[in-house]
Amino acid sequence: MRLDASTSQPYETVVHTKDLLQSAYKPIAPSLEALQAFLPTALYAETRSAQDMIAYLFSDSGKRIRPALFFLVSRMVGYMGPHLISMAAVCEYIHTASLLHDDVVDNSPLRRNKPTVCARWGDESAVLVGDLIYSTASSLMAETGNLTIVKTFSYAIQRMSEGELLQLETLFHWDLSQETYYRILQAKTGILIGASCRSAGLLGGCSQAVCDDLAEFGMKIGVAYQLIDDALDYLSPESTLGKAVQTDLSEGRMTLPVLLLREAVTEAESQKLDALFQQTPFSQTEALQVVELVHKYRTAERAIEEAKQVTDQGLAALRRAFPDPLQHGPLQALVGALLTREY
Numbered sequence: 001m002r003l004d005a006s007t008s009q010p011y012e013t014v015v016h017t018k019d020l021l022q023s024a025y026k027p028i029a030p031s032l033e034a035l036q037a038f039l040p041t042a043l044y045a046e047t048r049s050a051q052d053m054i055a056y057l058f059s060d061s062g063k064r065i066r067p068a069l070f071f072l073v074s075r076m077v078g079y080m081g082p083h084l085i086s087m088a089a090v091c092e093y094i095h096t097a098s099l100l101h102d103d104v105v106d107n108s109p110l111r112r113n114k115p116t117v118c119a120r121w122g123d124e125s126a127v128l129v130g131d132l133i134y135s136t137a138s139s140l141m142a143e144t145g146n147l148t149i150v151k152t153f154s155y156a157i158q159r160m161s162e163g164e165l166l167q168l169e170t171l172f173h174w175d176l177s178q179e180t181y182y183r184i185l186q187a188k189t190g191i192l193i194g195a196s197c198r199s200a201g202l203l204g205g206c207s208q209a210v211c212d213d214l215a216e217f218g219m220k221i222g223v224a225y226q227l228i229d230d231a232l233d234y235l236s237p238e239s240t241l242g243k244a245v246q247t248d249l250s251e252g253r254m255t256l257p258v259l260l261l262r263e264a265v266t267e268a269e270s271q272k273l274d275a276l277f278q279q280t281p282f283s284q285t286e287a288l289q290v291v292e293l294v295h296k297y298r299t300a301e302r303a304i305e306e307a308k309q310v311t312d313q314g315l316a317a318l319r320r321a322f323p324d325p326l327q328h329g330p331l332q333a334l335v336g337a338l339l340t341r342e343y
Helices: 013-039 048-057 063-079 085-105 118-122 123-142 148-167 178-203 208-235 258-265 269-279 284-296 299-321 331-340
Strands: none
Touching: 013 048, 013 085, 013 331, 048 085, 048 118, 048 123, 048 299, 063 085, 063 208, 063 331, 085 118, 085 123, 085 148, 085 208, 118 123, 118 331, 123 208, 148 178, 178 208, 178 299, 208 258, 208 284, 208 299, 208 331, 258 269, 258 284, 258 299, 269 284, 299 331
16 A cells, blocks of 8 residues: 555555455456355345345445455365355355444444444344344354364354454553454454465365464454554545544554554653543544644554565465465465555
């Protein structure tokens, strides 16, 4: 991602990012089309309201990062079996259900430039439809007859819940350690992407060592993805990001751009921040003071540099499992698109 040095704002267009993703998705385009048709039809709901919410949730394709990685890993390991589409749906279902619950917890009004389900239908409906999606995902993974796959995703859901609880416990904690922050990232985003990649290896009959490397690759890519997401909360205009900007800060989520300020600011600025974080929730004026420091010390850009390093670690795990670069060229193309995205 390139930034204009004078404004600290992205100057490349969103179209460029979409083009990168579309190019990376070309090898798996038919699978993604089949998935898009499958997602709303595999969810059985008797009530009209649930049917409306399901149609609303899956009316557009979104980025589909998790199933895309699943498809590319499946392609690399040679799996094109009967569970290809349904397991890709599991990856997307678990992610979607977690977002439904997260939006309720965070009281989020927007998701992907659209009102959230909880904003349109209410918190109770959003939680229950999320539960419906989770249960459908459980049924689909059980149909593979592979207990290791079931355990992999069950553990991922457990870790995701623990990550959200840990994040809630540390809201507005200016003294949050980077170690704890990375634990939250691993649980919130990394673990499910790692499970998506591991499950493709399991379906393809890969060894445990190779599946472990695939899971590590996915975990690192997920952490890098979230690092960039956290940085974009300070760098992207709301129309580009698809949600309200600086929501992390206003809701007390301590992300790397803020945590890096501790080692960058002057003593006077540090004292000012100490006092500010004790007065929660923030006013808009107080939030802007933090944002100005993030821009002054370019800590959001530093978070993006950290994402590049974590991505390299993930690619190293991939190369360890598959030394031939021709095997994972399409995966690297997608990883490159994710690393340079602006939304």
